[in-house]
Amino acid sequence: MAAAQESTRPALWSRVLASLVDYLVILGWMLALAATVALLRLSTGKFCNWLELGPAGAQLLGFAVLVLPVGIYLFLTESSAAQATLGKRRLQLQVVDGRTGERASTPRILLRTAVKLLPWEMAHFSVWNFAAIASTGSTTFPVWLYTVAVVANVLPAVYLLMVGMQREGRGPHDLAAGTKVVRLRPAPAELLPGLR
Template structure:
């Protein structure tokens, strides 16, 4: 185990949720900024969202999902090993032996983590856009989104290391830098 991380302990699901809520403050700030800028950029954005479903999905991905994905990947894969919310809660993302995960593994972990989010965007877009896919497929995708979210939420409760499914696949764990279960804010 890496010397810097030898005192790491498991983190409860509640601590992880609180950390994500802190991170959602940053995400919400970004979305509010994006919404404000969209009023000025409207003439350039409308064609991107109306040209085709593919163009709309790519634009949505580039403006919403990609920045959030990069925020998590870079924050957890580089210097701090944690997003702002995780740092605030005193937790870090490390490899199963306590080593830093690096940017490559962090990018992979975040891709797995945000797959349901992006699948939800895809599905909702196709619910409101002109029909390209059958209702059966769209509703199946919605069920898959909710199923993945449920599995992601319940998996830390079933794992001895409190790992989510995406942590298990990526070979990562979220650990506390302190001996206490929930660090002081």
């Protein structure tokens, strides 16, 4: 019989540490992509210029090879029976429904993942558009593009501040999806009838 669990709001440091563990997983994927690019360079003698696809094509390719796999990792692990990424599991954290404390539904986890990755995708969008404009020889960039880049870089700090300051430690991704992250701990023996 599985031990009963109760949950508490996790400390900010545990959320940050769990994220760092997950970033190591993401870094592993990025290193695999870099190795693939290097192998392609060795076999073809040239680097693939993603901008030949145009800014939208480069954005789509970047999404397909980097953001989508990371999103799949986050979604599959947080919607699994463990309800946690590898980093969260290591720190005994779990994503739950913010109202009931039960397992969050698949649509909630999907929305949580999308909102969580939004700043990253906005940053990629701005980078590809800056690169496309710069490749024409222009050094003048539109204000809207600077705005997207600034917002993309400020949002992660906003997410972190909200997790640290919000009463239940919920960032924008949790608030949008109706989820929250909790720390698991074994229930005290007196709360487990019949185990004495």
